[in-house]
Amino acid sequence: MRGGAQGQLMLGSDGRLYVVKFRNxxxxxxxxxNEMLATRLAAAVGLTVPETEVVExxxxxxxxxxxxxxxxxxxxxxxxxxxNFGARYVGGLMPGQVMDYLPEEQxxxxxxxxEFAGMLALDKWTGNANGRQAVFxxxxxxxxxxxxxxxxxxxxxxxxxxxxxxxxRGVYPRNAVYxxxxxxxxxxxxxxxxxxxxxxxIWDAAAAIPPEWYGGAIEEMERLVETLEKRRGRIRxxxxxxxxxxxxxxxxxEKMQPxxxxxxx
Numbered sequence: 001m002r003g004g005a006q007g008q009l010m011l012g013s014d015g016r017l018y019v020v021k022f023r024n025x026x027x028x029x030x031x032x033x034n035e036m037l038a039t040r041l042a043a044a045v046g047l048t049v050p051e052t053e054v055v056e057x058x059x060x061x062x063x064x065x066x067x068x069x070x071x072x073x074x075x076x077x078x079x080x081x082x083x084n085f086g087a088r089y090v091g092g093l094m095p096g097q098v099m100d101y102l103p104e105e106q107x108x109x110x111x112x113x114x115e116f117a118g119m120l121a122l123d124k125w126t127g128n129a130n131g132r133q134a135v136f137x138x139x140x141x142x143x144x145x146x147x148x149x150x151x152x153x154x155x156x157x158x159x160x161x162x163x164x165x166x167x168x169r170g171v172y173p174r175n176a177v178y179x180x181x182x183x184x185x186x187x188x189x190x191x192x193x194x195x196x197x198x199x200x201x202i203w204d205a206a207a208a209i210p211p212e213w214y215g216g217a218i219e220e221m222e223r224l225v226e227t228l229e230k231r232r233g234r235i236r237x238x239x240x241x242x243x244x245x246x247x248x249x250x251x252x253x254e255k256m257q258p259x260x261x262x263x264x265x
Contacts, residue, residue, distance in 0.1 A: 005031055005153060006070050008079065009089060012055065017093060018086035020055050021153070022079040023213065026072055028159030032085035033213040033221075038126045038152035039087070040205040045193035047118050049149050054210060055086035083210045090148045096139040104176045110136060111144045116177035118190030119149050123170030124238035125194055125231055127163035130154035132172040161224055163231070167241040171249070178249040182256060184236070191235065199229050 001007040005025040012018050023029045035052065042049045059081040062068050068079040091098040107113060116134075123132055130153075136145040157164060172178075180186060206225050214221055243250045 003151065008068060010055070010057075010086075012053075012086065015093075017089035018053065018055055019050075019089055020057065021085045021087075022057075022070060023082070023084060024070055024077065024080040026070060027153060029212075030156075030159040030161065030214050031153035033209045034155045034158065035085050035087065035152050036209050036213075037205050038122070038128075038155040040208070041126070041194075041197075041202065042119065042122050042149065042152070044197065044201055044205070045118070045122070045190045047115055047122065047149060047190060048112055048146060049152075050087040050090060052088075053086045054208075055084050057081050057084055083212065085213070087150065090135050090137050090150065094139060096137060096142075099136045099145070100133075102136050102145065104174065106145075107176050109144050110147050112147055113177060114180055114186065115147060115149075115190070116172055117181050117187045120171060120178070120242070121187050121191045121194060121235050121239055123155070124165075124242070125228070125235050126152070126155035126170075127157055127165065127231075128152070128155045128170030129157045129164065130170070132170060134172070156224060161220060163227065165238055165241070167238075167245045168247070171242055175247060175249045175251070179252060181250045182252050186253075187239070194235060195232050197232070199225075202228055 001009055001019055005021045005027050007019045007021045007025075010018055010020045021032055021035065023032060025031065036054075039049045039052050043051075057068075057079065062078050062081045069076045070079055102110070116132075119132060119134075130151070132149070133151040134147045134149050136147055138145045156162070184191070202225050206221055209221075211218065243253070248254065
């Protein structure tokens, strides 16, 4: 599969397709933990993300599958056997269409376009250091697309597990997806669900992650969860920071302010 983590498309024993990212990927082993934690938090607030699983890849399969390798620049090595991260492949085995890009004039065909605002809030909460990625899918019988938010590996600043809040990080490259934002109500119900999420829900998501995905650094995982709990009170501030950039992503919201001011409160 495309992408820096060099995921592999694999068929699980459950008959479903998964994009599998391996512990020895070129980015960092912690991107597996980031993927599972951030994706499950997104699912918990109702955002459209792939289902995630811990996928066990046998040593026998790696040994007998020459294509199961990662390119580390100066050398190649077999993908790590054992427990790895799997995200359900968008589209599955059924015929249909999956696009990683839609022309701007087709964005009106996306049934859940409003979710880009909710995903923006989650990316700011989790300190996504990468641009927001999404794919657009529809079955053979559907006329409208559904956006699915993928690739959460650079939340928490990838392998560094820190938060460097830059206004233009964790955002989708085109303003058109935020065209319907006219106020804080456009971020609902997802924003309120993040702000009021029981802390036990965050801990449960973290507890499901195999410790080998973060080097067994339990104390660091605990600090990460504690930081996430505290950061919920800053989500609106961070969204506002993006709104005030030269990109002016919330033009419709600005028009509703007295005198067209960019203050969004």
